[in-house]
Amino acid sequence: MRASLIQIRVDDDESVDSRRQRAASLVRDQAGADLVVLPELWTTGAFAYEEFAREAEQLDGPTYRAMAKAAGDAGVWLHAGSIPERDPDGTLYNTSLLFSPSGELAAAYRKIHRFGFDKGEAVLMGAGTEPVTVSLPETTLGVATCYDLRFPELFRALVDAGAETLVIPAGWPERRRSHWTLLARARAVENQAFVLACGTAGTHAGVPQAGHSIVVDPWGEVLAEAGAEEEVLTVEFDPSKVAAVREQFPALKDRVLGLERPRH
Numbered sequence: 001m002r003a004s005l006i007q008i009r010v011d012d013d014e015s016v017d018s019r020r021q022r023a024a025s026l027v028r029d030q031a032g033a034d035l036v037v038l039p040e041l042w043t044t045g046a047f048a049y050e051e052f053a054r055e056a057e058q059l060d061g062p063t064y065r066a067m068a069k070a071a072g073d074a075g076v077w078l079h080a081g082s083i084p085e086r087d088p089d090g091t092l093y094n095t096s097l098l099f100s101p102s103g104e105l106a107a108a109y110r111k112i113h114r115f116g117f118d119k120g121e122a123v124l125m126g127a128g129t130e131p132v133t134v135s136l137p138e139t140t141l142g143v144a145t146c147y148d149l150r151f152p153e154l155f156r157a158l159v160d161a162g163a164e165t166l167v168i169p170a171g172w173p174e175r176r177r178s179h180w181t182l183l184a185r186a187r188a189v190e191n192q193a194f195v196l197a198c199g200t201a202g203t204h205a206g207v208p209q210a211g212h213s214i215v216v217d218p219w220g221e222v223l224a225e226a227g228a229e230e231e232v233l234t235v236e237f238d239p240s241k242v243a244a245v246r247e248q249f250p251a252l253k254d255r256v257l258g259l260e261r262p263r264h
């Protein structure tokens, strides 16, 4: 499989419209790839909290339409990253959109773990409740968004639902870049799955972005890693490696279930 991760710049000096057009054109440039991935909240930037309500879209709004068309034009599976979605009841969600190569919506995933550290997202947005997997001809994707990366139990749920390739759009800050790389590799090793983690470049709302999109194989080896600037990270990988690693070193079979005791 060939995957292209579009690590787009989210600087404040570009309008949402301009970035949307640029993203669509970057997706079209990836014709020939099997899977294309954009990052989290790339229209607004993940830390531009005051813009979430202003730029929120109904699910089938302008970003949906632009990305559906770009996926169809390029003939690729597209994980179009996430948008601030406004539900008809008024609640905002951090929602990822996935399109098939014919431009049909294949899945929408509302981020389950809201970023509560500086209150913004956790106060402004509702929480998703449903883990999402999507079957492609070559592999089953399990999707998660940014802060979700810190919660291994979500990834176990995705693996239990058949995920072999974990796709994680993010707007991770440079300040915690060491966690990003470490957690991406940890999720790959513990789940014996490919991890495709696509971040943003640039600075918005005063927060420098980590970039460093990364692709990790089921043995934890880094297949490709971007730098800090905008770039398209392209990688070839063999999805059958997941079954091979799970068979050669069957740690997932030794799980002891039922240990989780939530405190709240």
Ligand SMILES: O=C(O)CCC(=O)C(=O)O
Binding pocket: 046, 114, 115, 145, 146, 147, 148, 150, 171, 172, 173, 176, 179
């Ligand atoms: O967990 C982190 O360090 C970053 C998370 C984040 O920025 C987000 O989920 O938007």
